[in-house]
Amino acid sequence: MSLTIAAQDAAPQQTWLEKLGPGHIVLAVALVLYPLVASDFFLTQIGGYSLIFGMLALSLMMLAGYGGMVSLAQITVAGIAAYAIAILGNNNSNVLGFGWPWWLAAPFAVLAAAVASALIGWISVRTEGIYTIMITLAIATATYYFAQQNYAIFNGHSGYAGIHAPSFWGVNWRDPKAFYYLCLGFAVLSYAAILYGARSTFGLTLQAIRDNPRRMRALGYDVTAHKVFAWFLAGIIAGLAGVLLVWFNGRVSPGTIGVDAAIDVLIIAVIGGLRHPIGPFFGALVVVLMQTFAIDIVGAERFNTLIGLVFLVIVFVSPDGILGLWGRIKPHLAQESLRSGP
Amino acid sequence: MSILDRPSSSDLSGGGMTRRQAWGLFWLLAAALVAWLVFAVWPEWLNAILISKKAFVSAILNGVTLAGLYFLVASGFTLIFGLMRNVNLAHGSLYLLGAYIGYEVANRTGYWLLGVAAGFIVLAAVGVVMQVFVFRRLEGDDLRQTLVSIGISIVAADVMLAVWAGGTYQIAVPEWLDGALTLPVITAVRSNGASVFLTYPLYRLVVLAAAIVIGVGLWLMLNKTRVGMMIRAGVDDRAMLSASGVNVHAVFAIVFAVGAGLAGFAGVVGGSALSVAPGEDIRYLLASLVVVIVGGMGSISGAAIGALLIGLAEQIGLIYFPTYGIVLTFVIMVVALAIRPQGIMGKAR
Numbered sequence: 001m002s003l004t005i006a007a008q009d010a011a012p013q014q015t016w017l018e019k020l021g022p023g024h025i026v027l028a029v030a031l032v033l034y035p036l037v038a039s040d041f042f043l044t045q046i047g048g049y050s051l052i053f054g055m056l057a058l059s060l061m062m063l064a065g066y067g068g069m070v071s072l073a074q075i076t077v078a079g080i081a082a083y084a085i086a087i088l089g090n091n092n093s094n095v096l097g098f099g100w101p102w103w104l105a106a107p108f109a110v111l112a113a114a115v116a117s118a119l120i121g122w123i124s125v126r127t128e129g130i131y132t133i134m135i136t137l138a139i140a141t142a143t144y145y146f147a148q149q150n151y152a153i154f155n156g157h158s159g160y161a162g163i164h165a166p167s168f169w170g171v172n173w174r175d176p177k178a179f180y181y182l183c184l185g186f187a188v189l190s191y192a193a194i195l196y197g198a199r200s201t202f203g204l205t206l207q208a209i210r211d212n213p214r215r216m217r218a219l220g221y222d223v224t225a226h227k228v229f230a231w232f233l234a235g236i237i238a239g240l241a242g243v244l245l246v247w248f249n250g251r252v253s254p255g256t257i258g259v260d261a262a263i264d265v266l267i268i269a270v271i272g273g274l275r276h277p278i279g280p281f282f283g284a285l286v287v288v289l290m291q292t293f294a295i296d297i298v299g300a301e302r303f304n305t306l307i308g309l310v311f312l313v314i315v316f317v318s319p320d321g322i323l324g325l326w327g328r329i330k331p332h333l334a335q336e337s338l339r340s341g342p
Numbered sequence: 343m344s345i346l347d348r349p350s351s352s353d354l355s356g357g358g359m360t361r362r363q364a365w366g367l368f369w370l371l372a373a374a375l376v377a378w379l380v381f382a383v384w385p386e387w388l389n390a391i392l393i394s395k396k397a398f399v400s401a402i403l404n405g406v407t408l409a410g411l412y413f414l415v416a417s418g419f420t421l422i423f424g425l426m427r428n429v430n431l432a433h434g435s436l437y438l439l440g441a442y443i444g445y446e447v448a449n450r451t452g453y454w455l456l457g458v459a460a461g462f463i464v465l466a467a468v469g470v471v472m473q474v475f476v477f478r479r480l481e482g483d484d485l486r487q488t489l490v491s492i493g494i495s496i497v498a499a500d501v502m503l504a505v506w507a508g509g510t511y512q513i514a515v516p517e518w519l520d521g522a523l524t525l526p527v528i529t530a531v532r533s534n535g536a537s538v539f540l541t542y543p544l545y546r547l548v549v550l551a552a553a554i555v556i557g558v559g560l561w562l563m564l565n566k567t568r569v570g571m572m573i574r575a576g577v578d579d580r581a582m583l584s585a586s587g588v589n590v591h592a593v594f595a596i597v598f599a600v601g602a603g604l605a606g607f608a609g610v611v612g613g614s615a616l617s618v619a620p621g622e623d624i625r626y627l628l629a630s631l632v633v634v635i636v637g638g639m640g641s642i643s644g645a646a647i648g649a650l651l652i653g654l655a656e657q658i659g660l661i662y663f664p665t666y667g668i669v670l671t672f673v674i675m676v677v678a679l680a681i682r683p684q685g686i687m688g689k690a691r
Binding site: 070123126127129130131133134135137138139141142145146149150151152259263266270302303304305307308309311312315316319 | 427429431479483484485486488489490492493494496497499500501504624627628631632634635664665666667668669671672675676679680683684
């Protein structure tokens with residue numbers, strides 16, 4: 001969590017408004033005022049969901065964009081946090097459920113997720129490049145099957161239900177407005193942390209390792225340790241998203257961490273773009289909107305075909321996602337007046 | 343490709359036994375132990391530990407035959423990845439599509455062999471189409487190839503769900519392959535002195551035999567034929583092979599056809615032994631991933647070893663620790679990565 005604290009400290013300076021940039025300010029105002037115009041459905045099913053999946057994809061974007069490690073196990077990490085909440089806190093499935101208060105269970109769940117993420121990272125950084133995606137996919141799939149088979153820890157196929165979001169300060173945080181602001185708060189924290197972290201010493205070192213691991217090793221950096229620590233940090237973000245997800249759904253089952261969900265996170269990150277931390281949130285918004293409204297067009301059954309095709313088109317046309325499309329069109333628009341010939 | 347190629351340190355160790363001899367002795371003892379476990383009548387204490395001899399030997403046989411199936415699927419995956427650096431995460435979908443096509447053809451014509459052939463041929467064609475129209479366009483871009491293959495697998499799974507719905511199919515095995523075989527393995531001795539022999543489905547043994555034949559064939563093709571030579575040369579230096587007048591894209595299309603065709607073949611064969619249902623694509627993708635990670639990329643012998651390990655682990659886990667079985671698979675993968683990140687038979691790069 002040191003990163004998020006540092007980000008808060010760094011922000012308030014004399015020119016912080018300028019530093020923030022007009023884009024961020026407009027976005028922030030829009031997001032804060034969104035509950036004034038949105039119905040409960042739009043607040044939670046679109047707003048909250050997009051923010052949660054945006055955070056999940058953000059943790060992937062951090063690993064892929066800055067570390068060059070494309071992970072398919074982010075939903076697994078989030079799932080570990082979600083299961084930890086169900087096991088440590090209360091559930092009505094009559095399995096485990098230690099009844100810890102939320103302020104103890106939530107940090108432990110996030111920590112468990114971060115440690116699990118670091119372990120997954122430690123396993124996968126033993127190889128490089130495209131192997132990472134295969135190893136993480138294998139881990140995600142194996143965890144899914146394990147959660148489905150095992151009744152002692154994961155309560156098998158049915159998983160856990162009856163998990164409640166906490167109520168404190170006189171607010172029930174599962175209420176649409178409160179939950180939206182809760183998600184927004186954590187999403188902004190993670191986003192700011194990534195923005196700041198990317199320019200920190202650690203972030204720059206990580207990017208240097210991504211670009212040339214051999215040189216960094218020769219310069220005396222511990223490449224493995226940096227990568228594993230990046231996994232740990234990504235695990236914190238994914239873990240937070242997992243906690244929010246289980247508070248929102250009130251239940252967690254193997255389906256939550258299935259292969260479809262793991263691939264969804266990758267789709268979101270790729271559709272949004274892996275170059276800038278805002279990309280995953282755009283991607284999440286697009287996918288969640290599609291998920292909600294495309295059902296009216298193509299029917300609930302064929303939704304995966306639609307999302308798969310959109311994904312294929314994005315990968316073929318613009319490897320950097322929607323942000324990449326914008327980045328390619330923007331200079332054309334800006335220089336349209338300067339063009340003379342065809 | 344084989345153990346013999348590895349730089350052995352046999353000349354370093356002095357004393358009575360070289361390292362290779364020591365390993366030879368070790369494997370000999372292991373083989374003797376396995377032979378004893380399989381053929382001898384077990385004493386009481388062993389039955390007490392391992393439930394029963396029948397359960398144990400059946401688990402081993404199931405594991406080995408499942409390994410044959412895994413090998414068929416994973417050998418295509420490992421060929422495509424190892425030789426072309428082309429990660430095809432739609433490989434599980436190829437398996438499932440092959441199974442469905444085999445089911446349709448076998449069901450309509452009534453000839454099981456025709457279904458098997460159709461599974462291979464149609465999927466080989468699909469593989470060529472994928473290579474020519476999709477992967478060739480993204481040559482040299484690992485990540486995009488992988489992403490595209492994920493996209494294809496999503497669409498394929500959904501389309502197959504639309505066509506064949508969510509039901510479970512079983513491809514009927516022809517009569518001459520059906521039935522059980524009595525093996526010369528005594529599982530128990532009755533009180534009247536008569537021995538109880540183990541019976542095992544004939545079909546599964548045929549699957550195993552087919553996998554072995556295909557594995558040997560693949561190895562021979564890669565190492566002894568002209569096409570195999572071209573494939574290996576193309577992997578090492580594509581530009582040089584191209585400069586010497588070989589159409590490299592044709593070579594890669596052949597490899598893709600063989601890899602995808604094998605997945606389709608395995609689909610029909612596996613769909614006859616087990617069942618065909620949505621979700622099997624993920625199962626076999628996981629199996630291929632783990633087999634190839636453990637065995638080493640691009641190595642046929644590695645795929646065989648990996649498949650054997652995973653198949654045995656899965657079936658033994660199923661019997662002895664049912665709800666933790668998958669953990670065994672997982673542990674094998676982690677241990678393999680920790681000790682040999684490039685896989686048991688993989689080359690260090």
